[in-house]
Amino acid sequence: MYNPQFEMMDANEMASLQLERLRKTVQKVYDNVAFYREKFDELGISPNDIGSLADITKLPFTKKVDLRNNYPFGLFAVGQEDIVRLHGSSGTSGKPTVVGYTANDVNMWAEVVARSIVAAGGKKTDIFQNTYGYGLFTGGIGLHYGVEALGATVVPMSGGNTDRQITIIEDFKPRGIAGTPSYILNIAEKMRARGIDPRDSSLEYGIFGAEPWSEEMRQKLEEELGLKAVDIYGLSEIIGPGVSIECHEAQDGLHIQEDHFFVEVIDPDTLLPVPDGEEGELVFTSLTKEAFPIIRYRTGDISSITREKCICGRTTTRMSRVKGRTDDMIIIRGVNVFPSEVERVLLQIESLVPHYQIHLVRKQTLDLVELHVEIDDRMYQKIAGDLEHELVVGMKKKIEKLMKTTCLVSMDIVFNVPQTIPRSEGKAIRVVDRRQEQPVTV
DSSP states (O other), X not given: OOOHHHHTOXXXXXXXXXXXXXXXXXXXXXXXXXXXXXXXXXXXXXXXXXXXXXXXXXXXXXXXXXXXXXXXTTTOSSOGGGOOEEEEOOOTTSSOOEEEXXXXXXHHHXXXXXXXXXXXXXXXXXXXXXXXXXXXXXXXXXXXXXXXXXXXXXXXXXSOOHHHHHHHHHHHOOSEEEEOHHHHHHHHHHHHHTTOOGGGSSOOEEEEOSSOOXXXXXXXXXXXXXXXXXXXXXXXXXXXXXXEEEOTTXXXXXXXXXXXXXXXXXXXXXXXXXXXXXXXEEEEEESSOSSSOOSSEEEEEEEOEEOSOOTTSOOSXXXXXXXXXXXXXXXXXXXXXXXXXXXXXXXXXXXXXXXXXXXXXXXXXXXXXXXXXXXXXXXXXXXXXXXXXXXXXXXXXXXXXXXXXXXXXXXXXXXXXXXXXXXXXXXXXXXXXXXXXXXXXX
16 A cells, blocks of 8 residues: 555544645635635635535535636636646637646645555556556646656556557566556557467556446456456546546445545536435545645546445545446437446457447437447458348347347447457547438438
């Protein structure tokens, strides 16, 4: 364990520490961030009203639109002279979200990532291959500084250049690797294509995140690569990767770094808290950030929490693996479907590779779903390239039935030949919305 003082802290002591840090954070944003001061004043709230952790519900929520409306630096709580780092989103759906870090913020971030690596099974003596993208995206640099804080050796590969990734795995013999699960599977697939068995590599553990992934995907990763696969969670608005992580001992919920981040789970419709164990939207409040403290940030991620002690010895609250994002959820004729639920079913089907896309199409006035899947090389050879073969027809009926009974949505299964569904070199594109195309008549 990297920092047992906090990772094994008694629940009452943790609550006392959180309250102390929450009150300081609330005072800080009230004094230094006009957006929060106006919000608090509108609600008739002052920092003195926070007498217990339960009082956090008196505070306003923060949403991504608030970050965009205050672009670029309107939510910063320190002057530019104290900012040592800026990160942000791509801004593909509008203005990017921008977050800042002081030197203390960077050090705190490095520590929580170092804790995360140890929880995943990492050691100071490791070589660690980092395939997360470097740049404004927080993933690459976040893991990089955490590896260095641990004292291990980082290989800053970034994303893409898959052939080079394989060469580094073979020559440098890293013990740990990090990246999106879809891209790591892409690496494994290309290793096999080159006649290399991924299970024979030096890799013993992988830290995967930045996209929702299922338990079935975990099993696939562990089978393909012969490693222990753990889930990491974070987002730039809170700090970046390292907000929480699974431990390698249990792989049963992600330990939240509660001395730095306070978690709530709310009903996204009523905005009221839900009981422990019940799914809802994750809401985080930063407790120690200096440059960009954030109050009750609605993440859009669907999860649940438990406060039961873990077998690894950590006492921190655990969150379940993210089921999906509220804005990634597909709504078809009133039925809500997350891509991770589709993935969970597909990875149980033999002769399919773990790459798929959900295409939303419109036929006349109806929204329909085409589920594009890909058969593996062995099946493709068996059917001699005939996608109308009776074996494929049988698979199609089986998948359609499973999707209907599991996801409660009818899907038209579209089979693709090997290597035709786009491979990820970062975050996988799971949903393709084609509903603005010319409607197809039935």
